[in-house]
Amino acid sequence: MSELDRHLPENLPPASSPAPETIDVRRGMFRAKGTGDTSGYGGLVRPVHLPGASERPYGGWFDEAADQLERLLPDFGDAIEKVVVDRDELTFFVRKERLTDVMQALRDDPNLRFEMCLGVSGVHYPNETGRELHAVYPLLSVTHNRRVRVEVACSDEDPHIPSVTGIYPGNDWHERETWDFFGIIFDGHPALTRIEMPDDWPGHPQRKDYPLGGIPVEYKGAQVPPPDERRAYS
Amino acid sequence: MTDQEQQTADAYSSSRETTEGTVFTVTGQDWDALAAGLGESAEERIVVNMGPQHPSTHGVLRLILELEGETVTNCRLGIGYLHTGIEKNCEYRNWTQGVTFVTRMDYLAPLFNEYAYVAGVERLLGIQDEIPERATVIRVLMMELNRVSSHLVALATGGMELGALTPMTFGFRDREEILDVFEMVTGLRMNHGYIRPGGVAQDLPPGAVDRIRDLLTLLPKRLADMENLLVGNKIWMERTVGVGYLDLTGCMALGMTGPILRATGLPHDLRKSQPYCGYETYEFDVPTETTCDAYGRFLIRIREMKESLKIVEQCLERLAPGPVMVADKKIAWPAQLALGGDGLGNSLDHIRHIMGQSMEALIHHFKLVTEGFSVPVGQVYTAIESPRGELGVHLVSDGGTRPYRVHFRDPSFNNLQAAPAMAEGSMIADVIAAIASIDPVMGGVDR
Numbered sequence A: 001m002s003e004l005d006r007h008l009p010e011n012l013p014p015a016s017s018p019a020p021e022t023i024d025v026r027r028g029m030f031r032a033k034g035t036g037d038t039s040g041y042g043g044l045v046r047p048v049h050l051p052g053a054s055e056r057p058y059g060g061w062f063d064e065a066a067d068q069l070e071r072l073l074p075d076f077g078d079a080i081e082k083v084v085v086d087r088d089e090l091t092f093f094v095r096k097e098r099l100t101d102v103m104q105a106l107r108d109d110p111n112l113r114f115e116m117c118l119g120v121s122g123v124h125y126p127n128e129t130g131r132e133l134h135a136v137y138p139l140l141s142v143t144h145n146r147r148v149r150v151e152v153a154c155s156d157e158d159p160h161i162p163s164v165t166g167i168y169p170g171n172d173w174h175e176r177e178t179w180d181f182f183g184i185i186f187d188g189h190p191a192l193t194r195i196e197m198p199d200d201w202p203g204h205p206q207r208k209d210y211p212l213g214g215i216p217v218e219y220k221g222a223q224v225p226p227p228d229e230r231r232a233y234s
Numbered sequence B: 001m002t003d004q005e006q007q008t009a010d011a012y013s014s015s016r017e018t019t020e021g022t023v024f025t026v027t028g029q030d031w032d033a034l035a036a037g038l039g040e041s042a043e044e045r046i047v048v049n050m051g052p053q054h055p056s057t058h059g060v061l062r063l064i065l066e067l068e069g070e071t072v073t074n075c076r077l078g079i080g081y082l083h084t085g086i087e088k089n090c091e092y093r094n095w096t097q098g099v100t101f102v103t104r105m106d107y108l109a110p111l112f113n114e115y116a117y118v119a120g121v122e123r124l125l126g127i128q129d130e131i132p133e134r135a136t137v138i139r140v141l142m143m144e145l146n147r148v149s150s151h152l153v154a155l156a157t158g159g160m161e162l163g164a165l166t167p168m169t170f171g172f173r174d175r176e177e178i179l180d181v182f183e184m185v186t187g188l189r190m191n192h193g194y195i196r197p198g199g200v201a202q203d204l205p206p207g208a209v210d211r212i213r214d215l216l217t218l219l220p221k222r223l224a225d226m227e228n229l230l231v232g233n234k235i236w237m238e239r240t241v242g243v244g245y246l247d248l249t250g251c252m253a254l255g256m257t258g259p260i261l262r263a264t265g266l267p268h269d270l271r272k273s274q275p276y277c278g279y280e281t282y283e284f285d286v287p288t289e290t291t292c293d294a295y296g297r298f299l300i301r302i303r304e305m306k307e308s309l310k311i312v313e314q315c316l317e318r319l320a321p322g323p324v325m326v327a328d329k330k331i332a333w334p335a336q337l338a339l340g341g342d343g344l345g346n347s348l349d350h351i352r353h354i355m356g357q358s359m360e361a362l363i364h365h366f367k368l369v370t371e372g373f374s375v376p377v378g379q380v381y382t383a384i385e386s387p388r389g390e391l392g393v394h395l396v397s398d399g400g401t402r403p404y405r406v407h408f409r410d411p412s413f414n415n416l417q418a419a420p421a422m423a424e425g426s427m428i429a430d431v432i433a434a435i436a437s438i439d440p441v442m443g444g445v446d447r
Helices: A062-072 A096-108 A169-182 B003-008 B031-041 B086-090 B098-102 B110-125 B133-161 B165-186 B208-230 B234-240 B248-254 B294-317 B348-357 B359-371 B411-423 B428-438 B442-446
Strands: A022-027 A045-049 A080-086 A089-094 A121-124 A133-141 A146-154 A160-162 A185-187 A217-219 A222-224 B015-018 B021-024 B045-053 B061-068 B071-078 B337-340 B343-346 B378-386 B389-397 B405-409
Touching: A062 A080, A062 A089, A062 A096, A089 A096, A096 A146, A096 A160, A121 A169, A121 B405, A133 A169, A133 B378, A133 B389, A146 A160, A146 B378, A169 A185, A169 B248, A169 B411, B045 B071, B061 B411, B061 B428, B071 B411, B071 B428, B086 B098, B086 B405, B098 B110, B098 B405, B110 B133, B110 B378, B110 B389, B110 B405, B133 B165, B133 B208, B133 B294, B133 B428, B165 B208, B208 B294, B234 B294, B234 B428, B248 B411, B294 B428, B337 B348, B343 B348, B348 B359, B389 B411, B405 B411, B411 B428, B411 B442
Parallel strands: A089 A146, A160 A185
Antiparallel strands: A022 A045, A080 A089, A121 A133, A133 A146, A217 A222, B015 B021, B045 B061, B061 B071, B337 B343, B378 B389, B389 B405
16 A cells, blocks of 8 residues: 555544544645745645554564563553554553553563563654654563554643662663653652753754754855754755 | 871772761772771771772773672662763754764774664665665674774773783783774774764775785784683683673663673574674674683684674675765765875865856755754664674654754663662672673773
8 A cells, every 4th residue: 555545534443442642734735834835736735643553463472472461460451541553563552540550560560571671762742643652662571572552642731750779670761761861750859959951941853843953054155054943855 | 097197098089978887088098097097896898989080991880889898688789970962963964964973882892883873864864775885894894893992992001900910911002003094994993983874984095905804814913912821821710700690681680781791691682683784694603602601702812803804804794885975866875085184184076166167066965964864753763783782873853954852872871770689699709800701891881
């Protein structure tokens, strides 16, 4: 299926499965912003979906791991929003209230045993109303040689996510970094302070509404605007 | 203090009263004056602010140590001095340009940054199986040479920090030999921008293979020099054995990887456990130690360099002629570099082709270079074994020609968290040895 066909109504996922994550809407053909689109495709409107929930079987050991997690969490459907398998990677989307339960189970159960959490990466989707901020935790099981990803979302109005430092102490600095850059407040973190930016820095630089900054540069008599003000095709 | 004494004293060393007590600024030669100044009122508890400064080539790091006598009771780290916003900058450039940024993160292991990023882009594009064999072999070859050069700096600066200057001169001398090869192949000693989505920027230049073969005969001798100098050296062992202790439990809790983890006896190496870039087809061992200390980490680095040279040798054997860039012209960088009278630059043949012969080639070149290629929506996490441990890259694409999010899980950033666990309760001099054994590179820590 081509990228365009994927967005035709008949190709969208059936209504029964959870709605795919729509992070943005693209308009026009060549993605140029600021100037008129003279290509004749200026009216084109295409939503941008992240890969949606996957149907069983997930394939490989993914089913086994999901089954085991389902056994450990009696209210699996409540804790896990959806399971996504994309590009051979398994992602559990966890409701933020249940994050610590899920992480504890993933770490402690001998059949899962994800003993390492490799930090947390924030992502800001300003157009995904109510779920603007995502926290992504890559986990590694050295015992079973497997990787899984846990993803949690929260809103800009209530940017609170429970800290997992009690389960994975190594996430201490990573959570501080994500607070610093995205403004996600990790409840229960022992000392959630800025780590990369100066202590008195205003704002959270890696949010999409935070400008890149920069000054125009002169090159052979012409002014080159800063990168975020140049014509973009993305 | 009389006027004359004040004049001879260092203008930058002074004391002032704050709500937290007296704050002394010491610069080095003035400890006697400080001790005299403390007099009877000296408190037992002293907080020493070590840095922020540039310890060897690690980058700018600040240590806040609470001391009781010479024993460290509390250790905190201040980082962020080298934060350059590389992750944010990547969001304003196309996917290929990202390589130029990420290579500058951990500047002692630039090729690892590049490969980890590129592997993520290729996974997102779904072209990881279409990378030409020759490009994959060149990538492994360059990465393993880079591992040796990075470990050499770890040993060199680690030695210097403990007062051993000969390892420093040896290490930097031998690293320079490797950087000469990098310069020959990529044009630059560091910050190469060489590994690109789809392959590598250009093929090995004529003579490069011979040059690497020469290196392979030279380096074992040079590494032996370093080994003879330090392994079993009484003073070196006094400074490192039992220092910076962190056992397997501690490593697991803190997410340690790399030589620190392998010094606890766990042979965890992503090149073996989750092979990428064809590492499963190379023959090499994963050295481990069970001492959990700075000396064990040092021994592992020494042995890993030899294993890396073994891999480089195997790379040279299987280096068959072929393309070094993916066949898909919608992804492969259109311009080729060529060596001209004024150095490496745009290939004049290519310029002639796009400017004089083919309008379509010009359009194609222009589109791909200014706009870049679109990457399907989704996210990936790719992890590789860098000299310092697991280097992970989290990439998110919104379907555009620019990354939506680039996040590097740099091993230095994570491993530096172990410094308090290693240093607290030890002597202040051992803090230096412990941090040297972590081998943090602040460019990677702060990004």
